[in-house]
Amino acid sequence: MRLHAPLAAFGGEAIDSHGVTRDFPAQSMLTGLLANALGWTRNMREAHQRLQDRIVFGFLHEVEPLHGRATDYQTAQLAKSDRAWTTSGTASGRDGGAKSYIGAHQRWRDYRLDLRLSGVLRLDSQDAAPTLDDLAHALRRPARPLFIGRKPCLPSASIFAGWVEAEDAREALRRAAPAGLQEFRALWPESEGMEGANRTFDLTDEPAVLILASDFAVGCKIRAFPTRSGRNRPADPSCGRD
Numbered sequence: 699m700r701l702h703a704p705l706a707a708f709g710g711e712a713i714d715s716h717g718v719t720r721d722f723p724a725q726s727m728l729t730g731l732l733a734n735a736l737g738w739t740r741n742m743r744e745a746h747q748r749l750q751d752r753i754v755f756g757f758l759h760e761v762e763p764l765h766g767r768a769t770d771y772q773t774a775q776l777a778k779s780d781r782a783w784t785t786s787g788t789a790s791g792r793d794g795g796a797k798s799y800i801g802a803h804q805r806w807r808d809y810r811l812d813l814r815l816s817g818v819l820r821l822d823s824q825d826a827a828p829t830l831d832d833l834a835h836a837l838r839r840p841a842r843p844l845f846i847g848r849k850p851c852l853p854s855a856s857i858f859a860g861w862v863e864a865e866d867a868r869e870a871l872r873r874a875a876p877a878g879l880q881e882f883r884a885l886w887p888e889s890e891g892m893e894g895a896n897r898t899f900d901l902t903d904e905p906a907v908l909i910l911a912s913d914f915a916v917g918c919k920i921r922a923f924p925t926r927s928g929r930n931r932p933a934d935p936s937c938g939r940d
Contacts, residue, residue: 699817706813707847715805737841756886
């Protein structure tokens with residue numbers, strides 16, 4: 699896989715009206731991206747969850763250090779009578795007194811600039827649908843326009859970048875790395891190999907992964923921090939379609 703874009707957004711833990719971005723995509727975002735390419739709709743939640751449960755992936759940054767981050771400052775003047783449609787198909791009203799609507803509504807959305815990621819992806823239960831061939835065809839000829847995180851984030855290159863054969867995601871990522879790349883960071887599941895990992899910390903709502911740098915020699919290991927239900931983040935059909 700190849701994620702190249704002038705702007706990209708990988709949503710992290712949002713605080714108030716600040717939509718932050720991570721350095722790597724989450725499993726749920728990849729699920730939404732692939733489902734969008736397949737032409738799936740938001741109400742196909744069980745299909746989204748089955749696909750997400752099968753995804754094993756890894757990514758590396760082709761350029762280090764990163765080009766930076768931009769923050770989009772957005773405002774909207776809303777009245778108490780204004781209503782909005784939600785993803786559940788119902789209209790949402792507004793509470794509060796008249797003074798609550800004197801000032802404009804504000805929010806901030808972060809973006810990565812000039813993103814250049816190389817990645818690999820496989821599916822467990824390879825005989826189940828969709829197959830890797832189905833995903834490859836959908837990425838080459840998507841049912842709808844694709845974007846990397848939010849709708850303004852249009853890819854600047856084909857997301858499907860060919861096939862790699864390897865024993866695990868870590869080795870596949872090494873083989874997919876651009877020639878001559880020396881200093882970089884990479885991410886892949888802990889279950890795919892731990893060589894080079896030397897630091898542990900928690901990443902909310904994600905499966906255990908590894909992040910490494912400098913030709914996979916130095917890096918850090920990330921373990922899953924479970925949600926209150928004890929499970930990782932469920933598939934969200936809106937991911938990749940913000």
